[in-house]
Amino acid sequence: MASLKDIKLRIGSVKNTQQITKAMKMVSAAKLNRAQNNIINLRPYAKGLLGVIADVAKTNRVKHPLLEQKVNPRNVLLVVVTSDRGLCGGFNNNINKYAENYYKENVSQLDKLDLYIVGRRALDYFNRREIENVGSILNMAKDISYDMAADVADKIIKGFLAGDYDEIRFIYNEFQSVLVQERTSETILPIDLENSVFTNNEENKFSEDLIFEPKPDEMIEVLLKKHFTVQVYRILSESIAAEHAARMTAMDSATSNAKDMISNLTLTYNKLRQAAITTELTEICSGAEALKG
Amino acid sequence: MLLSIVTPQKKLIVDKEIEEVIVPASKGELTILTGHAPLITTLGIGILQFKEKSDTSFQRYAISWGYCEIAGDVIKILAETAESAEMIDKERAKKTLDKSQNILINNTELSAEDTNKHMNKVKKAQVRLEL
Numbered sequence: 001m002a003s004l005k006d007i008k009l010r011i012g013s014v015k016n017t018q019q020i021t022k023a024m025k026m027v028s029a030a031k032l033n034r035a036q037n038n039i040i041n042l043r044p045y046a047k048g049l050l051g052v053i054a055d056v057a058k059t060n061r062v063k064h065p066l067l068e069q070k071v072n073p074r075n076v077l078l079v080v081v082t083s084d085r086g087l088c089g090g091f092n093n094n095i096n097k098y099a100e101n102y103y104k105e106n107v108s109q110l111d112k113l114d115l116y117i118v119g120r121r122a123l124d125y126f127n128r129r130e131i132e133n134v135g136s137i138l139n140m141a142k143d144i145s146y147d148m149a150a151d152v153a154d155k156i157i158k159g160f161l162a163g164d165y166d167e168i169r170f171i172y173n174e175f176q177s178v179l180v181q182e183r184t185s186e187t188i189l190p191i192d193l194e195n196s197v198f199t200n201n202e203e204n205k206f207s208e209d210l211i212f213e214p215k216p217d218e219m220i221e222v223l224l225k226k227h228f229t230v231q232v233y234r235i236l237s238e239s240i241a242a243e244h245a246a247r248m249t250a251m252d253s254a255t256s257n258a259k260d261m262i263s264n265l266t267l268t269y270n271k272l273r274q275a276a277i278t279t280e281l282t283e284i285c286s287g288a289e290a291l292k293g
Numbered sequence: 294m295l296l297s298i299v300t301p302q303k304k305l306i307v308d309k310e311i312e313e314v315i316v317p318a319s320k321g322e323l324t325i326l327t328g329h330a331p332l333i334t335t336l337g338i339g340i341l342q343f344k345e346k347s348d349t350s351f352q353r354y355a356i357s358w359g360y361c362e363i364a365g366d367v368i369k370i371l372a373e374t375a376e377s378a379e380m381i382d383k384e385r386a387k388k389t390l391d392k393s394q395n396i397l398i399n400n401t402e403l404s405a406e407d408t409n410k411h412m413n414k415v416k417k418a419q420v421r422l423e424l
Binding site: 041055226 | 299300301303304318319320330331332333334335358360362369371373374
């Protein structure tokens, strides 16, 4: 049985931990707010860009390598998006396990399956398993900017246009709500316009004699590249928002666990203290009785 | 005419009633007045200016890549960055300018791609400083 002093120390240490988890929860909540705003602010831009791509593509029936759907992709680049830090529940583990399974299932069937890694958690995970990667980005959560996403997108798209890959697939956590982060596996390149553009385009306000400057087929390339950049930015922002949400939930339950633990320990402590007092009293009483006799 | 400017970070201007707008289109500056033909054009690095009806002077923004869409009386501009003079960190722009210029001058064996990248940086910084 633990002594009174031991329990007191234990209570103290749990209280300290609780304070830390509480602080972490608060920090995550603030960061989550910012990350969420990022996603919301991006939407009008992304929507506008898709709209104009649809207009250009529809009125001119353009063809572009970035739009060509492959029936059987042979060379795939897998982009695994995780965070740099832990303490966020199953956030990273989910992604890592899923990506590893995907890798193992498909690596023998494809000509090439490369990994591109975002976040230290995935990098360590795959390094431990000696699975090589073609590139990685770390320290992104600090300040994710559009410029940074543009750099990443540029690197990836170069490989695609050079013919190194014919499919780019992202595995990441999509932010759905504070409580729900959905693991998502999504093909970003080639761009599937049928799904994303033509189905939800209700208005067609453009006339056929619209002037394009430069020529539509030159323009579509730039637009598609920008669209990809926006997608990458969106995915990184989603992942960051999901990370903070996951951490917030994890730290919230850690804090309430600590609270339960403290109340249990305090109960034991009080019981022990009472028992000690009772024993002491009995001892004194019986001692006095013995002296009388 | 109604003007909106949207960037990935935020909606900068939403349906503002304006009289005249000058955009840095990819093939040179383009002034748009009421009744312009429908047009889609990409924008380069440069200064975008517009004037409200009551104003006498132009409001100016430094923008990098974007595009401009004119349909009827509505002008939509999507820009990767759009900054007014107050938003710009001049010192940082100056630093980038010096750094990229140095790289361009001192490295003779720069790949075409890198040259392009630094040229763009120089141009962006120059526009920022000009504003």
